[in-house]
Amino acid sequence: MAYTRLIVLVMVFEVLLTAVVGLGIYFGFSIFPYAQSPATTTGAAVQTVGFNATIPLYMPSLTDLRIPYTYLQVGAQAWGIPAFLASAAVIGLQSFVRGMYLGGLKGWALNRKTVSLIACGRRYFGGMIAWSIFQSVIGSLIFFLAAAFFPIGLILMIALLFYSLTPYLMVLQEITFSEALAKAPRMFRRYFGTLLPLALLAMLCTLVISLSRSLTPxxxxxxxxxxxxxxxxxxxxxxxxxxxxxxxxxxxQVLNLPFGEVRARRMVNAIIVLLVPVLVSAGSFAASGRHLSVFEFGSKKQLEGISYNSNFSDVFYASEQKYTAYEWQTRDYSIVLRLPDLSNERKPDELRGIADITWQVNEEIRTVHGNSTHIDVKPIMHKSRLVYRLVQETANNGSFYYSSMSGSASILPGGELPREPLSIQIMVSGDGNHTFVMQYPTRFDISQVFRVSDDGRYLIPGTSQINPMDFHAYWFTAEQSTENLFELLAAKNKTNSIATIDSAYLALACAMQEGDGRMVVNLLEMMRQAGISVKAPDWDSLTWTDNLQGRYKGASMQKTLELLTKAGVQDGYEAKELLDQSDEKISVYQVEVPFPDGMLPITYKKSKVDGKLLTVNVMD
Known part of the structure; x- marks a missing residue:
């Protein structure tokens, strides 16, 4: 029973640490030396890959196996007073528990006795916390020196191994920390050959155990x-x-513990045994992040949404990857979350909570035909739970918005079975009227795609160079309007450009489709400066905007999004050659931009000799 008590002690500390790590992600503080390792998982995806062989020292810990304490996605490490206090509390508790553990292990390993773990913790606490501080200081020094010059860090790491027997000597010989520290290097050299086979066995055992981290949550x-x-x-x-x-x-001399054996009642022993499955379940629950639900209180509101994503569209290729356009979708997308009133001048520094989202997740659909299996990937509607901590950030014009890029956002493990591990980022406008959620594969870098408009109101994702169709943005608001839609597109187009003038007519068609008069005027002027003959209404950007956006008046949101999608896909605009106007040297084409009230034509001429764009006629 002494052995079972020690196992339960280890698991209690690990489960408690798991819960605290989740709290750190939610409230924005890191825990040293248990800085959270990111878990690459969502749903049925694996947690980590690979294996790790190590030697357990002082007390088994999941960090030895490089297994994350949480399935939540970890953002940037947050250090400060809360992190310092939490880290100090964890190190202090760890030192006390380690004293309990090694003291209890001494009684069990040497005499098969069950001793008072609390008494052991009190007795060895001072020496253990001194060792924890020493180990943390030297470990930090090794980290910084290794970053500057790796050989020095490696030398210090090897030197620290010579002191690794210090906690054992404190417990076995009942000596002080300073005495054990002075004695440890000599003992390490003397007993190295004897302990080496045990170390190799430990590495083999931990290697096998570490393989289990690739199991599904x-x-x-x-x-x-x-x-x-x-x-x-x-x-x-x-x-x-x-x-x-x-x-x-x-x-x-190896001294016995100064207190006698403790005989527990059968009921206590039964409870200790039952604690093992309870702790496994509690740890799994805390690792999933579901324990954070206890901080959810207050009313929530439901917002309806739409989805959009970039793709390898015609204009993206024609502009040499400098012009982004979106493909839009309307389904029963929604999000239920709690947001404070952000209309006041005094705004909170952070937003945190748990949201329920209805969205699409790409899943593998397997169909068996005889001896063969056909695998297809299809978007499936799911309800998922998101936990987030959004940090206030400043937009280009000085406005505020909230983003998880400097905070954290995660999908809580649930019923979805994604094709691959997924991550999310969340953005909320400074006034709280617009909420955006971006879903993307964890293996991709989001920093080059996640973009916010200059006024901090809209999420305007860029086009990823790899699988852009896997980056899905969801836009939720209390009342979706075409005015907001065109504002988002105009903000997006401020980041767009074209690299070659010979395909400028395609970017012009997209700008007209998106009702962006500023972009239309810029493209027309760019073509004129390049020597292209341009025939178009002599309007300023505001007049162009009013004319183009006015053509959507009275159209449903569904119809508007269908037309706007033309700009963000391939073959959205078919160029028809006007054979009766073409000749041996010049080809004449016409592209029609569809609107609810009809088509707007763009007619252009290109040289058959060098492919140069010669003339462009708009609305002629």
Whole structure:
């Protein structure tokens, strides 16, 4: 039963640490030395890949196996007073628990006795916290020196190994931290050959256990938690037993614990055994981030939404990847979340909460035909839960908005089975009227795609150079209007340009389709300066905007989005050659831009000799 008590002790600390790490992500503080490792998982996707062979020291910990304590996506590390206080509290608690663990392990490994763990914690707390501080300081020094000059960091890392027996000597010989620290290097050199086989066995065991981290949630957390607590305790117990034998043979004294054996009642023993599955379940629950739901209170509101994404559209290729346009979708998208009143001048620094979103997730659909299996990827509607911490950021014009780029946002594991691990980013406009959620594969870098309008009101994603159709943006607002839609497109077009003038007519068609008079005027002027003959109404940008956007008046949102999608797809505009106007040297084409009230033609001429654009006639 002494062995089971130690396993439960390890699991209690690991589960508690799991819950605290989740709280750190939600409230914005990091925990040293347990800085969160990102978990690449969503739904049924694996948590991490690869394996890790290590030696358990002092007390088994999931960090030894490089297994994250949470499935939540980790944002930037947040250091400050809250992080310092939380880290100090965790280090203090860890030192006390480590004293309990090694003291209890000493009684079990040496005499098969069950001793008071609380008494052990009090007795060894001072030495253990001194070792924790020493280890943290040296570890930080190694990190910074290794970053500056790796060989120095490596030398210090090896030197630290010579002091690794310090906590064991404090417990086995009942000596102070300074005495154990002075004695540890000599003991390490003397017993290295004896302890090497045990170290190799430990590395083999941890290698096998670490393979379980590739299991789907929650097993990628639960299996190594239980397995490493059991096997790690056996390995550390054997290490202390061998150290006791060697110290005794060398004439060094190994003192018994100064307190007697504790005999627990059968009911207590039964509760301890039952705690094992309870802790596994509690740890899995905390690793998923669902324990953060206790901080959800107050009323929420539901917002309807639409979806849009960039793609390898015709204008994207024609502009040499400098012009982004969107493909739009309307489905029963919605989000339920709690937002404070952001209409006042005094705004909170952060927004945090849990949202329920209805959206699409790409899943693999397997169909078996005889001996063959056909795999197809289809978007499936799902309801998911998102946990987020949005940090106030400043837009280009000085306005405020909230974003998870400097905070965090995660999909809580649920019923969805995505084709690959997914990540999200969330953005809320400064006035709280617009909420955007971007869904994308975890393996992609979002920093080059995530863009916000100059006024901080809209999310205007760029086009990824790799699989842009896998980046899906969802736009939720209380009342969607064409005015907001055109404002977003105009903000997006401020980042667009064209690299070659010979395909400018295609960018012109997109700008007209999107009702952006400023972009239309700029493109027409650019063509004139390039020597192209341009025939178009002599309007300023405001007149162009009013004319083009006015053509959508009375159209439904569904119809408007269908027409706007023409700009963001391939073959959206078919160029028809006017054979009766073409000759041997010049080809004449016409592109029709569709609007609810009819077509607007763009007629252009290109040289058959060098492909140069010669003339452009708009609305002629």
């Amino acid at each position: 929650p097993w990628g957390y639960a299996v190594p938690l239980l397995a490493y607590a059991c096997i790690g305790t056996l390995l550390i117990g054997e290490l202390m037993r061998q150290l006791t034998i060697k110290l005794t043979l060398d004439g060094d």
